[in-house]
Amino acid sequence: MSRQANRGTESKKMSSELFTLTYGALVTQLCKDYENDEDVNKQLDRMGYNIGVRLIEDFLARSNVGRCHDFRETADVIAKVAFKMYLGITPSITNWSPAGDEFSLILENNPLVDFVELPDNHSALIYSNLLCGVLRGALEMVQMAVEAKFVQDTLKGDGVTEIRMRFIRRIEDNLPAGEE
Amino acid sequence: MADEALFLLLHNEMVSGVYKSAEQGEVENGRCITKLENMGFRVGQGLIERFTKDTARFKDELDIMKFICKDFWTTVFKKQIDNLRTNHQGIYVLQDNKFRLLIQLSAGKQYLEHASKYLAFTCGLIRGGLSNLGIKSIVTAEVSSMPACKFQVMIQKL
DSSP states (O other), X not given: OHHHHHXXXXXXXXXXXXXXXXXXXXXXXXXXXXXXXXXXXXXXHHHHHHHHHHHHHHHHHHXXXXXXXXXXXXXXXXXXXXXXXXXXXXXXXXXXXXXXXXXXXXXXOOGGGTTOOXXXXXXXXXXXXXXXXXXXXXXXXXXXXXXXXXXXXXXXXXXXXXXXXXXXXXXXXOSOOOOO | OHHHHHHXXXXXXXXXXXXXXXXXXXXHHHHHHHHHHHXXXXXXXXXXXXXXXXXXXXXXXXXXXXXXXXXXXXXXXXXXXXXXXXXXXXXXXXXXXXXXXXXXXXXXXXXXXGGGGGTHHHHHHHHHHHHHTTOEEEEEEEOXXXXXXXXXXXXXXX
């Protein structure tokens, strides 16, 4: 029967759709809970941070990635291993700064926004801001303080989705990061 | 699957986030449960639509419940429901002996009172899925020892 045939091929796709739909429900709830988009953006970043500090453990356990020797290597690992592993996409790395401390991740497609349209009254909402928090939290656990932010977003009419990453400093102390 | 890890972390952070912004007390706890359940409801609706778009029409109520216990549960929680019981009068009890959202919690009795926080989303998921298959229901969950969980589905006649 047709139900049987679907099980194998559809199952993997359903898993990622579960995440996408759950994320959508979360953003919807945060928009109800908070009065303005800026507060929602902050909360998404904060929640992403808490996820990132835990996700990095899962990532290091699953992948065979060793220590990165510079920020370029880190960028490669983020784009080619981590995004591939968790979201099934491989962003392009581009727009390196001359000093090599800034780069952009270009997402040709962003699975988080598969079923999403932004209404007019949420023009300041950074829908996928969880990703910035995840990146910041994960990298902090491997001793890198970074800034991550969306500078282009297809939900807002841009042609691509772009996350700008900036290296701030190497974190010297080895105390575990606390939750925000 | 790596994307499963993402969902588990997101779910835990949602629970944590809802409770962090709440005060103590019975009424507030109920409000948090409702909030999580409503989120699950919306996800369940969307998921069941995606899932059943190519399947044959269901024969009856029991056929729908079996689908939830096997295909739906396997996709979301990576295993089938261990036991489905019914009184054939609209009440179904789904027993999962190793419920995925509880296995990372301590198996002792110490955190038993917190279990309901991690079940509310799934109650909503079931209710939402059933809703979009034409069944109106009330879903409650109960844990007597971790990580086993019973979901009781009470189908409401329209």
